[in-house]
Amino acid sequence: MKRKRGPKRQLHLNFFEMSCTGAHMGIGQFRTPGDNQSTKDTLEYYQWLAKLADRGKISCIFFADVYGAEDTFEGSAKACFTSGSGVGWLDPMSLVSGMAAVSKNPFVMARTVATLDHVTKGRFAWNVVTSYSKTAARAMGKPDATEHDQRYEEAHEYMDLIYSLWEGSWEDGAKLFDKETGIAYDWDKVHKVTFKGKYHNTEAWGPSLPSPQRTPVLFQAGTSKAGSAFAGKHAEAIFCGGRTPADTAKTAKMIRDIAKANGRDPDHIKIFPQITPIIGRTLEEAQEKYERALANADYRGGLAKMSNYIGIDFSKYPLDEPFDLKRKETNGIQTMISVLTRDPSIVWTPRKIGQQMAFCGFGPMPVGTPDMIADVMESFVNEGDVDGFNVACKFSSEFLPAIAVLWLLLTIRTQT
Secondary structure, three states: OOOOOOOOOOOEEEEEEEOEOOEOOEOOHHHOOOOOHHHOOOHHHHHHHHHHHHHOOOOEEEEEOOOOOOOOHHHOOHHHHHHOEOOOEOOHHHHHHHHOOOOOOHHHHHHHHHHHHHHOOOOOEEEEOOOOOHHHHHHOOOOOOOOHHHHHHHHHHHHHHHHHHHHOOEOOOOEEEEOOOOEEEOHHHEOEEEEEOOOOEEEEEOOOOOOOOOOOEEEEOOOOHHHHHHHHHHOOEEEEOOOOHHHHHHHHHHHHHHHHHOOOOHHHOEEEEEEOOEEOOOHHHHHHHHHHHHHHOOHHHHHHHHHHHHOOOHHHOOOOOOOOHHHOOOOOOHHHHHHHHOOOOOOOOHHHHHHHHHEOOOOOOOEEOHHHHHHHHHHHHHHHOOOEEEEOOOOOOOHHHHHHHHHHHHHHHHHO
16 A cells, blocks of 8 residues: 655655766766766865756755775775776765765764764754675774674664764753853753763763754665665665666665554655666657667676675676575675566676676666656655655756756646
């Protein structure tokens, strides 16, 4: 049974990007004439992207982030570097203030997030991620990534601690700076937090004054059993997979049911699948753009990324023979594993997996005019129960007029 919702819905489009000097999703697209990936090590690129988002009425820029070059494929990071895939990173936290996570100690993270929420005047959001990456673990001095379910157990405790610092240490009205009494802060309204957990401990006063949001908008992207439980308890926005509205409808219902079981209003949980629209003034023009981008997709770079996501070296398997992931044991991203196993009618080979990953991943990729793509997006809204989309593509100035027309069409359709 479909969940009943009001006839009008405020939809949101987010840009899906990574602060690396190279590709996030469109691996190999740097060969396209006019491509600007090589400028992503400059503040000017991110200021340009923020202006592009502002002019296009985009709700937020969603930064993916990793640590350690992906070296599972062929036991080397060569394919990542030669394809320009997710290397040459900058710290997205440092870029945010110039435009308006790391696994930090909760106290340090509480201060970082509060700072960014202050300087952006309440416009900061945090995507809470548990790291799957072996290379990231080694870069941080650990021998391996933490086991999947334990990562979420640690994350629950991390959030409980960080909430206490944001919400429980400073009462409203603690800041006085009263010139008559000479009192800057009301001592009775500032409280020390003492937290002793299995994985995290602190004894301290909250490091920062309450920011405009106190607790920022929280995103979450895991849809495994453990990830869904975490999302239903903590997240306000869910970045999910799903090539069809039916796929996303299942995820939306699952997450919202968990949220309700946690005493939360399920309608407050916003669902964002990925989408890569290939937009043209005509279907023929859009198809030409699609074919040109497909020809530039670097399947080896895609396989390098997928090898790291899943924890399997695809170079050890025949490139063009069917690959059965169900028989493999892995500690990787469960959402990516489900992508390759949920539809038994699709026969995946390593080459096909790599090419799909390089070509902006496994989300829907409608090709056509703004009207045609709006049809697809509207079906996700009406049948998939989503609240918006994370747009994964190669951002360029020519993209803005097309996305503006598309966004206008979609807004008119869903709010009238």
